[in-house]
Amino acid sequence: MLLTDATAATRGVSCAAMAWFDRVRPRHDGALAATVGGIIDRVKHRNAALELDERDRLDGSACLVTGANRGLGLAIAKDLARRGGDLILACRSGLDAARADVASAAHERASVEARELDLARLSSVESFCDRLAADGVRLDVLVLNAGVVPREARKTEDGLDESFQVNVLANVLLVQRLRERGLFVAEEGVWPRVVVVSSESHRSAPPLDWDGFGSFRPWGMREAVKQYGYGKLLLQTWTAELARRTRGELAVHSLCPGAVRTDIGREAPGLTKPLLELTMRAFFVEPERAAAPAVYLAASRRLEHETGIYLHGKRRREPREDTLDADNGRRMWERSAALLEALGHPLAPAKERG
């Protein structure tokens, strides 16, 4: 009897704890808040399910993944290659090791190549796209995965904040150049897919500020997560606009993978690193599991002719409301184009695109 009561009481407490977790809206606007928020999200989404089956294959599909040499990008690339995709790994470092690692997981008929891409240099984005076009590459899937959390403001050779350039603007240039060069070709009515790895941290970011768009200002360690979240807010806003503008041409989806055990916190201050590593080991999921939503958006047959989906882990949600606002989307589109033009990388007018 005593045992039954104790079991029932434990169950009651654990149900109450789960209900509490389900009600909590985690914040991601500081390093500690983001870590705790990631853990809460993981518990909340424990039962979510969006599964692929063996028919969700990518045989003969060309899949490009940025930041594919480690962490989430490497896991996504391996899963896509296992499903038969021909992989192009776009990395700024570790190309040979990444190619070998993905090839070891790939389906026997899948090809794997690695190409250099440094998003912190717009000239690298240009030459990367030039080479793909010259080699006659056609893309079925593009996963914009690369991301960075610098510990302080750093100026790139283009004069931009590295966090803004790598997490936002370089992705805009990359996608627009690939479109201009005609690398996305819808075959038999199947739209090529663009999958954007975003983050729930966009929800805790400050409001969109169009006046300061892309301008460099110094900031320090305390602001690192806020800057990262703000970059993801801009990226999310651009993703929604891309989905609107390319309906009938591309399928554009985005996701937050949840809290993943990767090197994303590698620039965290030395003293906090051991704690972060312990927390990651205890509570964050391994990249192989966290890759599932990105792979689902890239490969699920059920999503044909859908665009604009946002997943948080394996759960479909809406991103923050202002990212879906058409006026914000138009501003994001125009400000990025104007900034790229000012930096010597003008985009072609829409009608000239392939």
Ligand SMILES: NC(=O)c1ccc[n+]([C@@H]2O[C@H](COP(=O)([O-])OP(=O)(O)OC[C@H]3O[C@@H](n4cnc5c(N)ncnc54)[C@H](OP(=O)(O)O)[C@@H]3O)[C@@H](O)[C@H]2O)c1
């Ligand atoms: N980990 C999480 O909990 C979490 C949560 C939400 C969202 N995300 C998102 O998931 C994505 C992958 O991050 P991760 O967690 O796997 O982190 P990670 O282990 O640090 O991997 C980041 C990847 O981005 C690449 N990268 C960084 N700067 C680059 C540049 N200038 N040019 C080209 N590639 C660059 C890195 O290349 P190098 O190896 O050369 O540095 C690496 O391949 C990011 O977009 C991140 O925002 C992660």
